[in-house]
Amino acid sequence: MPTRHTPRLVLASASPRRRALLELVGWVFEVVPAAEAEGPPLDGESPVQYARRSAEAKAVAVSREAPDAVVLGADTVVAIDETSLGKPADAADACRMLAALAGRSHWVHTGVSAARAGEVLGSEVASTQVFFRALSSDEIEAYVATGEPLDKAGAYGIQGRGAALVERIEGCYSNVVGLPLSRTRELLIAVDERINAGNGDGQC
């Protein structure tokens, strides 16, 4: 029998939400946050393409610092009419974003990428449609005043008070929080198989 070799796993994200989600997948991992965020989307780059590229960039950057590890990078993008919404610049910007999201649906895309020694081993993008209820300007201002929207892409957190804005979703919930659990698990299994196929005795 070939000896299976599962390399150590590193999460390239400072987000406590991603960390808590990855713990649910059941793999042991360390956290080494990527040094800096990606810039804005490139000209003509769709939100899905941007989420993938940004996740890959984070995973590759950290994998150069930890060459023996499999490094997982992730990036979550809120998209409305194919425009990516980042984190709001200030409270007024958060109010504008929430007014744009109210009473309609938008998409949340999370790119997840695994890299080793500077090379991408595999990437996934999970997409969830989120339907906001109608919101009054008073409700938007009260939510922004809680401070929750200010550090979140699209100016809301579905796992916090923002839950009260959401009528329904179609797709993976943990993807909206920041890491799609099923897709991440599948990616890690595929990467593990690939590493062991390379290390094995050729039977697979």
Added chain:
Amino acid sequence: MPTRHTPRLVLASASPRRRALLELVGWVFEVVPAAEAEGPPLDGESPVQYARRSAEAKAVAVSREAPDAVVLGADTVVAIDETSLGKPADAADACRMLAALAGRSHWVHTGVSAARAGEVLGSEVASTQVFFRALSSDEIEAYVATGEPLDKAGAYGIQGRGAALVERIEGCYSNVVGLPLSRTRELLIAVDERINAGNGDGQC
């Protein structure tokens, strides 16, 4: 102008999850748990009918003890092929439930009812479709060993480790946790309007 009168609100549930969700709706409330749970579904009663009846029974029972309050009752039912799954009797029962849910979709219905002085003011049932990924018997046993499934209808908690079993959902997420936020908010607004229409000067 008529004087608006918003009576005190009571949540007829001991569930800390429901309490945390209702806090997100933003109404001030007290907790007075209903004395006992409903029995099993009646012959020919669908899971949706059962969720509604059980929520109404809890709200009405507590409203008799607090006749000046609006009392909110809720009951969450996990349904597979129109069969209601309650809380598992023991670990073996939890394993059987999870094996039945694995690799397919099921429905979660939460009935929400508002009552005052022994009478139902309004009721809603929210329904969400939940898609589980395929699960090995090792995964099921490991999850049951955490103890999380034992006090939960359908033997899983989507807000805990059970999140790792769920591939996607269609509908309201908080409904699967135990209280559908948007529908509950709409119900409370409708009840408040109705109470104030009755108390007002007849202009509406």
